[in-house]
Amino acid sequence: ELKVEQNPLFLSMQEGKNYTIYCNYSTTSDRLYWYRQDPGKSLESLFVLLSNGAVKQEGRLMASLDTKARLSTLHITAAVHDLSATYFCAVFPQMNYGGSQGNLIFGKGTKLSVKP
Amino acid sequence: DAGVTQSPTHLIKTRGQQVTLRCSPKSGHDTVSWYQQALGQGPQFIFQYYEEEERQRGNFPDRFSGHQFPNYSSELNVNALLLGDSALYLCASSSRRTIYFGEGSWLTVV
Numbered sequence: 001e002l003k004v005e006q007n008p009l010f011l012s013m014q015e016g017k018n019y020t021i022y023c024n025y026s027t028t029s030d031r032l033y034w035y036r037q038d039p040g041k042s043l044e045s046l047f048v049l050l051s052n053g054a055v056k057q058e059g060r061l062m063a064s065l066d067t068k069a070r071l072s073t074l075h076i077t078a079a080v081h082d083l084s085a086t087y088f089c090a091v092f093p094q095m096n097y098g099g100s101q102g103n104l105i106f107g108k109g110t111k112l113s114v115k116p
Numbered sequence: 117d118a119g120v121t122q123s124p125t126h127l128i129k130t131r132g133q134q135v136t137l138r139c140s141p142k143s144g145h146d147t148v149s150w151y152q153q154a155l156g157q158g159p160q161f162i163f164q165y166y167e168e169e170e171r172q173r174g175n176f177p178d179r180f181s182g183h184q185f186p187n188y189s190s191e192l193n194v195n196a197l198l199l200g201d202s203a204l205y206l207c208a209s210s211s212r213r214t215i216y217f218g219e220g221s222w223l224t225v226v
Contacts, residue, residue, distance in 0.1 A: 004158075031213060033215065035217075041219070042204075042206060042217050042218060042219045042220045043159070043206065043217040045214070045215070045216070045217075048213055048214060050213060088158055088159075090158075090159075103149065103161050103164060103172050103174075104151075104159075104161065104208075104215065105161070106158030106159050106160070107158055108157060108158050109157075109158050
C-alpha cells in the first residue's frame, strides 16, 4: 500500500522560531508537492519538487527532496502568525508516469499554529 | 485566465439522495481529477478523466461516477448518499507537472 506520512501532525510554534515538517513516502517517486490549506479553503500550491536534491524557497518556507531516502522536508524560518495553516505533502507515484496526471497521494497534513 | 472553477460551493443533501458536482478545468487543461477530503484528513483520489473517459480510479464504490464533456469540463455524481459522504470535493486540472485545484464543493449529508 502506498503511504505518505507526515510528522508532526500538530505543531504549535512561537513567532520567530524555526521548525521542520517531515514527509516520508513509501513508493518510488521523483515528484513531490507541498500545499497549504487555510480553514474552509482549498489547496494552495507552495512547491513542486521534481528531482533528487531539489530545494525551493519562498519567503520563510524552504522545501527539499531526497528521493533516495523518500523524504521531503518543509522548513519554517522565523515563523509568523500568517503561516498558521495546515500543510500537506503529496506524492505522485512513479507508476503513474504512463500518462496519468493528478493522481496524488496525500499525507494527513500538519496543522501549524504560530503564536505570538 | 480563470483557474479551476467548481460549483456549487456549498450544498446540503439528505441520506439516499443523489448529487452532481461540476468542474471546469483551467484553460488548456484536458485532464480532470476529483478528490474527496473528509474533515481533518488529506484529500483522497476518486478518479480521473481524460478524453472523456475514466482513466484511473481510486478506492471508491460505484456510487461515485463521473463524466467528462468535449469541452473538458467534468461532473462528479454520487448516488445513494451516506452520512460519510460529507466532505469537501476538490477538482484538479493539470498541465505538465503543475496541478491546480479548484475552491471545492462542500457537501453536507444529513
